[in-house]
Amino acid sequence: MGYAFDVIGSKDKAVAIIDSKIENEKQVAQDIMKQHKNVKSVLKKKSGRTGVYRIYSLKLVAGSRDTEVIHKEHGCFLKLDPKKVYFSPRESTERKRIAEKVKPKDSVLVMFSGIGPYAITIAKKHPKANIVAIEINLDAVIYAEKNIKLNKIKNIKNYCWDVREARYLGKFDRIIMPLPETAIEFLDSAFLSSKKGTVIHLYGISNEPKKFSDLRKKVKEMAKTFNIKYKIISDQKVLPYAPKMWKVRLDIKIL
Ligand SMILES: C[S@@+](CC[C@H](N)C(=O)[O-])C[C@H]1O[C@@H](n2cnc3c(N)ncnc32)[C@H](O)[C@@H]1O
Numbered sequence: 001m002g003y004a005f006d007v008i009g010s011k012d013k014a015v016a017i018i019d020s021k022i023e024n025e026k027q028v029a030q031d032i033m034k035q036h037k038n039v040k041s042v043l044k045k046k047s048g049r050t051g052v053y054r055i056y057s058l059k060l061v062a063g064s065r066d067t068e069v070i071h072k073e074h075g076c077f078l079k080l081d082p083k084k085v086y087f088s089p090r091e092s093t094e095r096k097r098i099a100e101k102v103k104p105k106d107s108v109l110v111m112f113s114g115i116g117p118y119a120i121t122i123a124k125k126h127p128k129a130n131i132v133a134i135e136i137n138l139d140a141v142i143y144a145e146k147n148i149k150l151n152k153i154k155n156i157k158n159y160c161w162d163v164r165e166a167r168y169l170g171k172f173d174r175i176i177m178p179l180p181e182t183a184i185e186f187l188d189s190a191f192l193s194s195k196k197g198t199v200i201h202l203y204g205i206s207n208e209p210k211k212f213s214d215l216r217k218k219v220k221e222m223a224k225t226f227n228i229k230y231k232i233i234s235d236q237k238v239l240p241y242a243p244k245m246w247k248v249r250l251d252i253k254i255l
Contacts (some may be wrong), residue, residue, distance in 0.1 A: 003028060007039060008089055009069030014038045015082060019056065022047040029062035043082065051232040053137040054086045054179070067104055070150075073117070073251040074099075076124055077150045078113045084139040087115055091178075094238050094249075095121045098201060101251075102174060104128050109172040109193055111163040111186065116144035116156070123153045131156045132172070134163050164189050171195040175201050180238075180247045184215070187222045191254075199233070205241055212237075212248045219250060224246045229255040 006017045016032045018025065029042035030118040034248075041063035045056045060067075073092040080087050099121045101110060106129045107136045110119045113133035122197040123131050133156055135141050140162040148156050163186055175190045177183040180203040190200045204215040212235055223230050231253050 005032065007036060008071050008074060008087060009038065010078070011038050013022050013040050013069055015041045015043055015067050015069055017056070018042060018061070019084060020047065022100075025061045026178060033063060036205040041067050043067065047077070053140070054181075055084070055137075056082070056161065057085050071136075073126070074121050076117070076120045077147065078115055078117055078120070078143075079146050079150060080143050081139075084145055085115050085137060086140065087117070090239060091117075093205075094236075098122065098176060099125045101199075101201075102118050102126050102129060106130075106173040109166060109170075109175045109190075110134070111166065111175065111177050111190070112164070112183070113144060113158070113180075114140045116147045116158070118176055119144070120147055120151055120153060120239075123155050124151060127155060129155060130174070131157045132166075132169055134161050134166055136160065136162055143215055169193065171198065173198060175200045179203065180241070181204050184218050184222070187219065188226055191223075191226050191228050194254045196254060198254045199255070202250045202252055203238070204248055204250070205245055206248045209237060209246055213251065215248060215250060216250050219252060231255055 007014050022028050025044050027240050033039050042061045043058040044061045046059050047057045071078045102122050108131045110133045113119050113135045119131050119133040138160050144158050172193050183203050206212040206215050232250050233253045234251040236249040241247045
């Protein structure tokens with residue numbers, strides 16, 4: 001098959017998502033369903049991710065209208081419907097990297113938490129950590145709540161809020177900001193939830209594959225405006241985003 005597609009779901013029921021540029025969509029959908037017996041629906045992107053919720057507009061090309069699936073990664077079960085919420089199976093390695101950085105008793109704020117993949121991956125690995133997840137899309141928050149139960153997690157509080165309201169929840173050891181397109185605009189909110197020693201995992205888009213100086217510059221400006229002292233302790237190229245652009249992460253320690 002000369003085209004890429006994402007499969008989300010389990011060995012019993014999955015959906016495949018194909019690119020908007022694919023022309024012979026019916027034939028492609030049939031080929032996918034023939035080769036991947038677990039794929040019960042094929043959806044085609046009608047646009048890139050749009051709006052505050054960062055979801056694709058998706059068209060059903062073949063198979064069932066019921067596109068709710070349970071995806072498994074790192075031993076976690078994640079229920080979702082890609083028509084209603086953001087989810088990317090390609091970010092699973094990054095979630096594992098972050099969970100490995102968390103210390104067992106950390107207080108962790110997951111901003112832009114979606115259906116809960118970061119919070120749940122961390123909670124499974126660190127049952128003594130205190131985790132707060134904040135997400136604005138009610139459908140995603142409802143799935144996150146189901147996923148917390150599905151994975152028998154006891155240490156996540158899940159809020160349907162704008163992350164700007166996080167300031168009322170006190171200070172955290174670690175803050176995760178997985179919204180690469182605009183997380184930088186919310187860095188002031190992360191500062192308000194920080195104390196000396198807090199590590200902020202800030203995601204962004206960079207056109208510099210090594211130093212991410214464009215994003216570093218924006219962090220410097222924000223920190224100056226809010227009189228915050230910080231050090232960037234590590235960075236990570238996460239995934240390709242567009243030609244010559246990458247999803248990247250800066251790990252910012254508050255001094
Ligand atoms: C890139 S998605 C990441 C979701 C999830 N962390 C994941 O990895 O699957 C970003 C999420 O941020 C949410 N979001 C956007 N603006 C927000 C805001 N101001 N407050 C809370 N959530 C927001 C969107 O609805 C979306 O679910």
